[in-house]
Amino acid sequence: MDFNPYTQNITILGPPGFPPIPIPISQIDAFNDETASILINYGAQLGASLTMLLVVLLVTPSQKFLRASNLLHVLALIVCAVRTVFLAFYFLSPFSHFYQVWAGDYSQIPAWNYRTSVAGTVLSMLLAVIAEAALMYQAWTMVSLFTNKAKYIITFLSLLVTLITTSFRVAATVIQCESILNLVSTRRYGWLVKTMLIWNTCSIAWFCALFNSKLVHHLITNRGVLPSRRAMTPMEVLIMANGILMFVPVIFAILEWYHFINFEAGSLTPTSIAIILPLASLAAQRLSQAPSTPSSEPSYPSSSYQAPYRSTGDSSRTPLKSGSLFSAITNTSSATRSHAADTTVLAPVRHVIDPIDLELRQIDGYLQPKEIHSKPEAGESQLHK
Numbered sequence: 391m392d393f394n395p396y397t398q399n400i401t402i403l404g405p406p407g408f409p410p411i412p413i414p415i416s417q418i419d420a421f422n423d424e425t426a427s428i429l430i431n432y433g434a435q436l437g438a439s440l441t442m443l444l445v446v447l448l449v450t451p452s453q454k455f456l457r458a459s460n461l462l463h464v465l466a467l468i469v470c471a472v473r474t475v476f477l478a479f480y481f482l483s484p485f486s487h488f489y490q491v492w493a494g495d496y497s498q499i500p501a502w503n504y505r506t507s508v509a510g511t512v513l514s515m516l517l518a519v520i521a522e523a524a525l526m527y528q529a530w531t532m533v534s535l536f537t538n539k540a541k542y543i544i545t546f547l548s549l550l551v552t553l554i555t556t557s558f559r560v561a562a563t564v565i566q567c568e569s570i571l572n573l574v575s576t577r578r579y580g581w582l583v584k585t586m587l588i589w590n591t592c593s594i595a596w597f598c599a600l601f602n603s604k605l606v607h608h609l610i611t612n613r614g615v616l617p618s619r620r621a622m623t624p625m626e627v628l629i630m631a632n633g634i635l636m637f638v639p640v641i642f643a644i645l646e647w648y649h650f651i652n653f654e655a656g657s658l659t660p661t662s663i664a665i666i667l668p669l670a671s672l673a674a675q676r677l678s679q680a681p682s683t684p685s686s687e688p689s690y691p692s693s694s695y696q697a698p699y700r701s702t703g704d705s706s707r708t709p710l711k712s713g714s715l716f717s718a719i720t721n722t723s724s725a726t727r728s729h730a731a732d733t734t735v736l737a738p739v740r741h742v743i744d745p746i747d748l749e750l751r752q753i754d755g756y757l758q759p760k761e762i763h764s765k766p767e768a769g770e771s772q773l774h775k
Contacts, residue, residue, distance in 0.1 A: 402493055413492050420651075421491065425481050427652035432478040435661045436471055442665050443467040449672060459531070462524040463668035469517045470664045476510030477657065483507075496573055508567045514657070515563040518590070521663040522552045525597045528667060532601065532629050544600065555593040558586040591643040594659070598640050601633035631670035638662045 399412040443464065450460055483506065484490055484499045529548045533541045562582050569576045576583065604626070639662040645655035 402489065404493060404495075411493060418492075424652050425486065428654050429478055429481055431654055431657070432474050435657065436474045436478070438665055439467050439470040439474065439661065442668060443471065445672070446668050449675075454675075459524070459527055459671065460668075462520060462527060463664070463671065466517060466520045466524060466664035467668070469513055469520060470661050473510060473513035473517050474657070474661075476506055476513060479506055480510065504571055507570050511563055511566050511570065514660070515559055517660045517664065518559050519556050521660045522556055522593065524667050525593075525663065526552050528628075528632055529597060529600055532604070548596065548600070551589075551593050551596050555586075555589040558582070558589050562586040587643075587646055590659070591640075591646075594636070594639050594643045594663075598633065598636035601629055601636055603633075604629050605633055628670055628674035631673050632667065635666040635670055636663075638666060 396415055399414055400418065402411040402413060404411060446460070446464060446467065454460060480486065483503045485496070485503060485507070490496055490499065526548055530545060533544045536544070562579075565576055565579045565582060568574075639659050642655050642659040642662055645653075646659065
């Protein structure tokens with residue numbers, strides 16, 4: 391019979407009175423492979439979060455930096471980076487050394503290694519809470535443009551889902567920290583972990599459905615025709631980008647229910663949310679700051695100025711919502727527009743407030759009514775000389 395060296399065992403000798411511990415080489419290889427894959431996963435998360443943090447810090451204008459949504463995004467990215475470092479440090483600590491792992495003897499591990507593991511667990515919970523807060527803020531930004539009844543119902547449901555999810559997350563974190571410090575298994579609290587995963591999945595799916603509701607409504611109304619970029623406001627771009635990109639954390643949340651060899655999906659769910667939300671905000675911000683190009687018609691940064699397209703029946707240019715904050719300043723008849731088009735001499739429009747600023751400032755509650763009309767009307771007076 392041929393000797394197969396890959397099937398042999400490696401024996402660890404224990405203290406006097408304890409039997410030797412045989413360890414198959416295949417199990418050692420599997421453990422090393424899983425450790426390497428998890429560290430690669432953490433390295434990718436760390437690099438992505440630091441890159442997005444750098445982009446947000448460099449691209450966001452100073453006057454918009456202290457906005458609540460931007461502060462939540464920056465805080466989430468910072469916590470994500472620090473948390474990932476602590477999680478990766480576990481595999482560099484004595485907890486992952488050969489003898490401690492296979493002999494199960496953790497008596498000689500310094501106390502500060504326990505504290506770093508607890509810190510990684512607490513920061514994971516904190517990142518999940520910040521992600522829920524950022525999703526809640528984005529949802530409020532969206533529903534603030536709805537009718538009062540729909541706004542309060544959706545806000546109440548979103549807040550309820552967020553609070554329940556956060557409560558189970560905090561409870562599971564307390565149990566996990568206790569198990570780390572006492573070196574005991576959390577198996578008897580398996581129901582709590584499963585409940586936390588259920589609500590985590592429900593929360594992400596809820597916000598994904600909420601962000602996509604506008605897009606789905608538009609597709610149903612216009613028989614599957616997407617709006618063009620010129621026919622959308624920056625706020626609509628923000629909502630649409632959030633909805634589409636939110637499918638990524640939904641996929642990771644579903645994958646948490648399955649065990650894959652050499653793939654750890656649990657930490658990817660909050661990381662993807664922390665990266666996706668500022669990415670969508672930057673896309674909307676970039677659209678609002680895009681320079682206008684000369685054409686035969688005025689080029690405005692809002693879909694409300696594309697009213698002539700809506701009258702032609704081209705549904706691909708129909709915005710995601712029929713009414714917008716900016717529609718009030720261009721609510722003139724089509725006959726007046728057609729008459730003015732024959733006698734209009736185009737001139738540059740100056741002092742037009744950033745459209746995404748207008749909508750967000752209205753949501754924040756400190757936009758003065760005259761700011762909605764005065765600046766664009768000044769631009770219109772320059773057009774109709």
